[in-house]
Amino acid sequence: MARIQRVKAVPVHYEFEDRYEDPESPHLSLYYHDDKANPPEFDPDHRHNHRGRPRNPNRPAEIPGLFRAAINIKSRDDETRLAYFVRHDFVNHPIAEKLANLAFGFHPIAQVDELDGKGLDYIRGSLFPSQKGRVLPHDIPGANNDLIDVLKPEVKKAIQAEATIFVFGSMFNTRNGIHNVHMNQGNIEDFEQDDGVFQDGGLLIKYHDHWTGVFLAFASQAVRTDDTDGHALRNPLVTWADVKSVTLANLTNHRVSLASWRFHNSVGQTQDLPRHAALDSQAIQKFEVPNCPLSNTGDTITLLNEKGLRVDGVSYGWKQGQQEGRPIIFV
Template sequence: MPIENYGVWKATPIRYTYETKEQDPKSPHLSLYYRDEEPAEGRAAINIKSGDKSDSRLVYWTVPDFHHPIIEGLADLSPGFHELEANDDLALDYIRSNLFQRQTGKLLPHDIEGENNDILDTLKPIVDRAISSKATVYLFGSAFGDGKGIHNVHMNQGSPRRWARDNGVYHDGCLIIQFDDHWEGVFLGFASQAVHTGDSGRDAGQPTPPQGYLKWADFLDVDIAPEDRETNELCDRPVLITEAMVNPKGPDNQPGVAPETVTLLNRTTSGVLLTGWSIINKSNQSQKLPDGDVLSTGSSRKFEVPNCPLSNKGGTITLLNADGLKVHGVSYTKNMARPEDAAISFN
């Protein structure tokens, strides 16, 4: 069952405190205090250590120049807490919303000696800049029952054992910051959480496959030999989405006549059989790739997606393999889609 009271709190950050390993060795938090239009301060309790004794590290992704279709909806919100349902356009999902590229994540401990080597060293400078700039913060998570703050500001799916009761899709927490001239995203998870989760029913948000699932620790751990990490990544991301024609023009510059396309690149040293693979958009409309087609090694190819329309108002594009697992995903904004007959490139 997903976390309760899920939503986003729009506010202005004013100060923060945090707990070191001496102050709280079990469940430390960074507490970010903020104001909206109410006179009382609110508090965001941000986990900075996992409660999983087998691996207490966090996994985090920072996006210093965050472009995603969600930002237009966020900017229109009034200050305060806004409850969200899973089908709301603003509800976030680390796996399905294509908020960041998975391989850019890093695993860090809570608080250790030295500089720039733990989660506190990473979070504090970002929060300091947000406060000094009087930026607007959007805190995704679960509102406290008393309405005085928010927690679960992290990935809320793919958790094992006793934490599995909180697993769900489109209920993930994070911190998104709106500065005067750009947006930034901070996304936090736990090393023991799953890279892939089920989409619906009883499996929604649960690790998939149920046994032997891929954890963030396995996907990102720098202690794994470089050649093994590369092998793991290629196995999980053998094909990339490199371009999309979202706003094409046909003959005589007739809009909507030419087909929308998605370009795929095979990164591996062997051909990839595309039978059973599909491309899906933000609305979960799906385009099956041709059965029997093989994307040869190192090659790129454009695929028409008539059953998976690509919105000119911004959206997501996700590539799934024959098992229904995410291979790669990208997002684009309305501004990126505005130029006519120009492909959007994804790095």
């Protein structure tokens, strides 16, 4: 089990490893200190000259005088994407009140704290509405379509506002930072030893008038886990990648082009299908719908063709909506 600590600190600098600097296991490095009364001096250009270059394994990631939160933004698994959730009204969550008076610095999460609501659990903790998350790649061309795009505004705002951050994760062996700032349950079999309940990582940001919660999970992690050990429930196995998708089946005897087709939910949000999308005869394909979230209290999703005409649709109620990750299939 990944033993999780929480740290209360002040964020002061950040660095992202893009697809050129580290295509295999990149991180967001969020640098912070825990002495608000006497903030340390540091060199913000310590790593600047290495940006956009191939990764140098001999280059230290640390900045003298600061701690570092190493936040994964790509998986080493075959499914390399992460699921991303942000909640800008986190002050309404009971854990916010419990953390507000915490002293600056590292604090272990003991079993009693987990039961008292001071540990994070993506499945049991009501931390965010899962249907509003996005499954995103690490770094691809375009705007607002990868993890760097969505994380950068959050950490930049926290630094500029001199906000207080609460980072949940595992302390480095060197004790100069924290990692595992992501979901720590429902892992693939190679990482089951890190599973645990109320042992998830995450980033909470306290501003003067509101809180923001930022939560990350590997897309390959299960959304249903055992209440005792946090291991994935595999009958059936449902992952975050599965939750954010709709499956289409072409039951005709000819190929169907889906160019300019789109999904439409009951509140008017839409998701365009990929430009060159098509389904061969009798083929089945899964399409992600990050811009067209489906409510877990019931919803209607409609498939529209290139002329905006309804091709098919399906509705479901509250009971079906509670079955997290169940695909909706048009037939």
